[in-house]
Amino acid sequence: MIPYGRQHVTEEDIAAVATVLRSDFLTQGPAVGAFEEAFARYVGAEHAIACANGTAALHLCAMALGVKPGQKIITTPITFAASANCVRYCGADVVFADIDPDTALIDLASVRALLESEPAGTFAGIIPVDFAGHPVDLEAFRQLADQHDCWIIEDACHAPGGFFTDIAGTQQRCGNGVFADLAIFSFHPVKHIACGEGGMVTTNNPQLAEAIRLLRTHGITKDPAKLQQQPGGWYYEMQELGYNYRLSDMQAALGSSQLLRAESGIQRRREIADRYVDAFCNTNVGFLAPPADRGHAYHLFVVLIEDRLGLYQHLRAHKIFAQVHYIPVHTMPYYQQQSATILAEAESYYERCLSLPMYPTLTDEEQDLTIQKVKEFCG
Numbered sequence: 001m002i003p004y005g006r007q008h009v010t011e012e013d014i015a016a017v018a019t020v021l022r023s024d025f026l027t028q029g030p031a032v033g034a035f036e037e038a039f040a041r042y043v044g045a046e047h048a049i050a051c052a053n054g055t056a057a058l059h060l061c062a063m064a065l066g067v068k069p070g071q072k073i074i075t076t077p078i079t080f081a082a083s084a085n086c087v088r089y090c091g092a093d094v095v096f097a098d099i100d101p102d103t104a105l106i107d108l109a110s111v112r113a114l115l116e117s118e119p120a121g122t123f124a125g126i127i128p129v130d131f132a133g134h135p136v137d138l139e140a141f142r143q144l145a146d147q148h149d150c151w152i153i154e155d156a157c158h159a160p161g162g163f164f165t166d167i168a169g170t171q172q173r174c175g176n177g178v179f180a181d182l183a184i185f186s187f188h189p190v191k192h193i194a195c196g197e198g199g200m201v202t203t204n205n206p207q208l209a210e211a212i213r214l215l216r217t218h219g220i221t222k223d224p225a226k227l228q229q230q231p232g233g234w235y236y237e238m239q240e241l242g243y244n245y246r247l248s249d250m251q252a253a254l255g256s257s258q259l260l261r262a263e264s265g266i267q268r269r270r271e272i273a274d275r276y277v278d279a280f281c282n283t284n285v286g287f288l289a290p291p292a293d294r295g296h297a298y299h300l301f302v303v304l305i306e307d308r309l310g311l312y313q314h315l316r317a318h319k320i321f322a323q324v325h326y327i328p329v330h331t332m333p334y335y336q337q338q339s340a341t342i343l344a345e346a347e348s349y350y351e352r353c354l355s356l357p358m359y360p361t362l363t364d365e366e367q368d369l370t371i372q373k374v375k376e377f378c379g
Helices: 011-021 030-043 054-064 082-089 108-116 138-147 206-215 249-259 262-280 308-317 333-338 344-352 364-378
Strands: 047-051 072-075 093-096 123-127 151-155 163-165 171-173 182-186 199-203 301-304 353-356
Touching (some): 011 249, 054 206, 072 108, 082 093, 082 123, 093 333, 108 123, 199 206, 262 301, 344 353
Parallel strands (some): 072 093, 072 123, 123 151, 151 182
Antiparallel strands (some): 163 171, 182 199
16 A cells, blocks of 8 residues: 555654653653754744644644634635634634645735735734645745734644745745744644644744743643742642643654654655656646745645546555545635635646655655556546
């Protein structure tokens, strides 16, 4: 079987988790802080806050930014539902912008049109998604957001290690906090760094970082400098309505070990992508445009084909389990009940998209078989 994505757990990973299992802390111990510090260095952000999963990371960001009923937040329909759901958790409304058909990323012009279609102050924020690992040009989105007094949450779940090049020629790594107020990552098994489950929020804003740390642990603090009373060492205070969104030390140890292979993993993903591009150039198999600066993190490699169902079934018949990413969120029954929306580019993309196998341990032989079966079907 060749899946579209697969975790890679080594003996070093197992040893790292076993060390925690033999220690005094299975959760709320030093392994979490060590993972946070290493991840902050990796993406170039000042703060990293680990949490239970990518959805929890999004929810924490929305709460820390004060998302509330009556506000409208813009995001893309080509993403996992959590990118939008975090807004609804806080009672605000989601407005979907259409995508750029060449990249499947949220389209800047579509976002601008939405912002300019309503009175000033209607929209509170934008949640761009680095879909498939292709980094959004956050510099352009920051300029637009500032014009309309909006914050930005970068959903970088697909793009740890990815980067784009800004106007000055500087490589800006996904999640480094230069242009986005907050960024989030996921450590689901098929992502670049696997913790089983897990998430991370990164930011350069110390106030937002402190708010997220409080909210991920029930809104409870034991910090003497913040307590209203100090009757004894046992005392703590719940100062906000938070959640149990913590990451365990076992998961953090696995994440820290996986992080050591992050760069080699992303290089292998780019090699696999190059082989797909070479194979499908000058054929009737389309694919999303790669960035010129090679900053793509390649969580996914998406081909575009007219008979998507036929290719999907043909590959499965040969034990190649391609997948569809994603069913546009705005077409889900829940969001159709909120506001019936037609987004032509997103819907056209969905009718043709299929994600081929993409993970560092994919062998050349497995990829060659995948390419052969795609070309066999497409003639």
